[in-house]
Every structure is written in structure tokens, then in C-alpha cells.
Amino acid sequence: MSRLISVKQIESSSTTHGPEQKIQPRSFSGLYRRSRVSGGFVLFTLYFGVAWLNWDGRQAVLWDLSEKKFHIFSATFWPEDLVLLSGILLICAFGLFFLTVLAGRVWCGYACPQSVWTWVFLWAERLTEGDRSRRIKLDAAPLSLNKIARRGSKHGLWLLISLLTAITFVGYFTPIRDLVGDLFAMEASGWAVFWLLFFTAATYLNAGWLREKVCFHMCPYGRFQSSMVDADSLVISYDAARGEPRGSRKKDAASSSSGLGDCIDCQLCVQVCPTGIDIRDGLQMECIGCAACIDACDSIMDKMGYDRGLVRYASERELKGEKSNLLRPRLLGYFAFLVLMIGLFAWGVASRPLVTLDVERDRGMYRFTSEGNIENSYLLKLTNKDSSPRYLVISVRGFKGSVITGPGGVVVEAGEKVEVPFSVAFPPSLLDAGANDIVFEVSMLNRKGELIAETSTFLGPPEY
Numbered sequence: 001m002s003r004l005i006s007v008k009q010i011e012s013s014s015t016t017h018g019p020e021q022k023i024q025p026r027s028f029s030g031l032y033r034r035s036r037v038s039g040g041f042v043l044f045t046l047y048f049g050v051a052w053l054n055w056d057g058r059q060a061v062l063w064d065l066s067e068k069k070f071h072i073f074s075a076t077f078w079p080e081d082l083v084l085l086s087g088i089l090l091i092c093a094f095g096l097f098f099l100t101v102l103a104g105r106v107w108c109g110y111a112c113p114q115s116v117w118t119w120v121f122l123w124a125e126r127l128t129e130g131d132r133s134r135r136i137k138l139d140a141a142p143l144s145l146n147k148i149a150r151r152g153s154k155h156g157l158w159l160l161i162s163l164l165t166a167i168t169f170v171g172y173f174t175p176i177r178d179l180v181g182d183l184f185a186m187e188a189s190g191w192a193v194f195w196l197l198f199f200t201a202a203t204y205l206n207a208g209w210l211r212e213k214v215c216f217h218m219c220p221y222g223r224f225q226s227s228m229v230d231a232d233s234l235v236i237s238y239d240a241a242r243g244e245p246r247g248s249r250k251k252d253a254a255s256s257s258s259g260l261g262d263c264i265d266c267q268l269c270v271q272v273c274p275t276g277i278d279i280r281d282g283l284q285m286e287c288i289g290c291a292a293c294i295d296a297c298d299s300i301m302d303k304m305g306y307d308r309g310l311v312r313y314a315s316e317r318e319l320k321g322e323k324s325n326l327l328r329p330r331l332l333g334y335f336a337f338l339v340l341m342i343g344l345f346a347w348g349v350a351s352r353p354l355v356t357l358d359v360e361r362d363r364g365m366y367r368f369t370s371e372g373n374i375e376n377s378y379l380l381k382l383t384n385k386d387s388s389p390r391y392l393v394i395s396v397r398g399f400k401g402s403v404i405t406g407p408g409g410v411v412v413e414a415g416e417k418v419e420v421p422f423s424v425a426f427p428p429s430l431l432d433a434g435a436n437d438i439v440f441e442v443s444m445l446n447r448k449g450e451l452i453a454e455t456s457t458f459l460g461p462p463e464y
């Protein structure tokens with residue numbers, strides 16, 4: 001027996017959301033949701049797992065604020081490597097531009113932390129308060145023990161996820177094992193507690209309460225993404241030429257026989273939308289590209305026996321019946337720049353000196369030693385960015401008659417910086433009056449050919 005598929009049969013509750021209405025998105029399964037869940041699972045596992053990974057005897061990824069260095073597996077970056085870290089930001093930015101021109105807001109829908117954490121909070125909401133219709137009923141129900149228990153468990157679960165998120169986040173800036181140990185021993189520092197509370201509150205508010213409002217009002221990317229997509233970008237679109245005029249009809253009824261398009265106006269695409277918009281109104285700033293509406297509409301098309309793809313990834317040109325041009329200059333330009341930036345970054349990391357020398361001359365003037373030589377003092381700052389210790393031999397280039405006071409060699413542990421007080425004295429006969437150039441050299445034991453040099457000033461009397 002044929003039956004009518006209409007708004008009422010799919011969901012008896014309200015289907016559209018006014019601007020100030022609470023959005024209760026309906027959960028829906030499908031290909032894109034599975035991709036989102038798998039991607040989110042990988043990101044979650046990486047986020048929570050990597051913080052606990054150890055590498056070469058220390059935390060694998062740690063932005064050590066007190067020591068001002070950033071460890072990422074065997075590499076250590078120092079403030080002077082800021083240009084390389086800015087390179088990472090540029091690569092991320094151009095990767096995002098490339099993705100946006102190619103396929104709209106895929107980053108927002110699948111990988112943005114705001115979206116991923118919101119999906120997890122929605123899962124917690126479903127677990128404690130039930131599916132969409134139950135949640136809407138619970139919202140409208142008077143206060144009762146059941147309502148208090150469900151709301152309480154939802155907020156408890158949200159707070160727990162927020163706290164774990166905050167501990168992990170802070171654990172990327174201070175060793176996570178020490179942090180958790182201190183928390184259990186109630187010995188965490190005031191700053192650690194402040195940042196834990198701050199990030200717990202931020203996660204709880206952003207993913208639990210603000211949700212899509214963060215995308216609408218706080219995220220700048222949503223604002224300029226519309227200027228980045230072009231007529232050839234693959235964005236989530238409703239095929240109006242195929243779907244209109246919309247209207248309900250009997251199941252299995254061919255759309256042509258009813259004079260209607262393929263859209264049965266069931267509103268399922270609106271109910272599943274986490275931002276509460278109707279994709280049939282065209283590309284909107286509020287659309288985060290999550291593809292939930294594609295899954296929902298495909299299931300309806302299957303039920304009706306119509307072809308899938310009434311809502312799909314499609315370019316504006318394709319929807320107009322024209323040929324899309326995927327390999328267009330703009331996209332290729334972003335791709336070429338992205339490859340160039342990655343290449344430059346890889347070259348920068350591979351060719352950066354793993355041992356650096358910084359020479360600071362003592363502010364005082366020259367001194368005469370008891371032997372009648374002229375002496376200047378320095379502080380040599382040696383940094384080892386390598387993953388293994390380095391034995392460094394210090395010398396002064398060129399002057400044969402110099403007398404060096406200070407260690408001839410020093411061991412610098414992996415990822416460490418040492419400061420070595422160092423004095424050099426010359427017989428006056430070797431010096432010009434006033435300022436002389438002096439070159440400090442650091443060679444590496446067992447690494448022939450690796451040598452670093454830094455020029456400083458040696459002060460003598462203004463005249464002899």
C-alpha cells in the first residue's frame with residue numbers, strides 16, 4: 001500500500017529554527033556522518049594520545065614555556081626558530097585556502113575543533129536526554145526529578161569532557177605526567193589551576209552552549225569563505241532544477257507524474273542541520289559544510305526510489321548544466337604555493353644549524369693581567385637543538401699567542417642551552433689600538449667539518 005511521506009511522518013515536532021530558537025539537530029547516519037565520526041575519532045585519539053607519548057626520554061610534543069623551547073619528537077625549536085614556526089602557520093593557512101577553493105568549508109564540517117567537540121557534546125546530549133524529539137519534549141516539560149537527573153548527567157558529562165580536554169591542552173605546555181601527578185596530590189600551581197579552569201569553562205561554553213554561534217559570530221573564516229569559493233568550487237548544494245517545485249506525495253510516486261520536482265518537502269535536511277538552516281535557500285554563511293543534509297536527503301531519495309544527490313557536493317556551474325573546471329588557475333596557484341611552502345619549510349628544518357653559538361661580551365672594559373697581557377671576558381651561549389648530546393670544542397681563530405681562560409670543551413645535552421664564561425688575553429703586540437675583531441669557533445668532536453663561528457669585539461687600550 002502506498003503511503004504519503006510528509007513532514008508530520010518524519011518528525012512530528014517543529015522543523016525550522018528561528019534565529020533565537022534553540023537548535024536541536026536530529027542525529028542521522030550515512031556515508032558522510034561515518035566519515036565525520038572516523039575523522040573525529042582519529043583527531044580525538046591524536047589530541048588525547050600524543051600528549052602522553054614519550055620520545056627520547058621526554059614528552060614527545062611539548063611547548064615548554066618555562067624553558068622557552070618547543071619539542072616535537074626528536075626536533076627542538078627555540079625562539080630564534082620562530083620563522084620556521086611561522087612557516088607552519090603559513091602552510092596551514094594556504095592548506096585551508098586550497099581546501100576552501102576546492103570544496104568549500106570541508107575543514108569546518110569535518111576537522112575544526114569547534115565542530116568536532118560540538119559533535120561529541122551532541123553525542124553526550126543524546127546519551128543522557130535522548131534523541132531530538134525527546135529533547136524537545138524535555139525542554140518543554142516542567143521541572144521534575146527525571147528532568148533534573150537527565151540535565152544533571154548531561155552537564156556532568158560535558159564538564160568531564162571539558163576538564164579532560166583542558167588537562168590535555170595544558171599538558172602540551174607543561175609536562176602532562178607532572179601536571180596530573182600534581183593534581184592528584186593537590187599540589188598543582190596556581191597558574192596551572194587557573195588555566196585548567198579557563199580551558200574547562202571555554203570548552204564547556206563553546207561546545208555545550210554557544211555551538212553554532214561561535215561559527216556565526218566569532219569565527220572570521222566563515223565570513224571570508226564566501227569570497228574564496230568560486231563557480232567551480234564543490235560546495236554542498238541543493239539541486240533546485242531537479243527538486244522544484246517541492247511538495248509531498250505518495251511513496252514511490254514518480255515526481256514527473258505529480259508535476260512536482262524530487263524534493264518531497266520533508267524538512268529532514270533542516271532537522272539534521274546543526275546550524276538550523278535550510279540548504280534549499282542556497283549557499284549561506286551559516287553552512288559549516290558538515291554534509292548531514294546530504295545523508296538525510298539521500299535516505300529520503302532511497303525511500304522514494306529516486307536517484308541520490310538532490311543535495312550533494314556540486315559546483316555552481318554544474319548546477320547550471322555547464323561543465324565544471326576543476327583544474328583552474330586559482331586552485332593550481334594555491335596548490336603550487338602550498339607545495340613551495342612545504343618544500344621551503346622542509347629545507348629550512350633540514351638545513352638549520354643544530355648547534356648555535358651566541359657571544360655576549362662583558363660590558364666592562366679590558367684588563368691587564370699579571371703577565372702584562374690584555375684580557376676581555378665573554379659569555380658564550382651554546383644551544384644544542386639535536387636529539388643527542390654534543391661535545392663541543394671552543395677556540396679562538398687566528399691569534400696564536402692568545403691565553404684562554406675557560407673550558408676548552410663542553411658537553412651540551414640534547415635540547416639544552418649552556419652558558420660558558422670565557423676570557424681571552426693577548427700580548428699587546430698582537431693587537432691594534434681600540435677595537436679588534438675576534439672570532440670564536442666551536443667545532444664538534446667526532447663530527448669532522450662541522451664548525452660554527454661567531455665574531456665579537458676585543459677591546460684594547462685606545463693607544464699604545
Ligand code: SF4
Pocket residue numbers: 238243262263264265266267268269270280296297300310311
Ligand atoms: S531536500 Fe531532501 S531532505 Fe530536504 S526537504 Fe527536500 S527531500 Fe527532504
Ligand code: SF4
Pocket residue numbers: 236269272273274275276277278279286287288289290291292293294
Ligand atoms: S546546510 Fe547541510 S552542510 Fe550546511 S551546516 Fe546544515 S546540514 Fe551541514
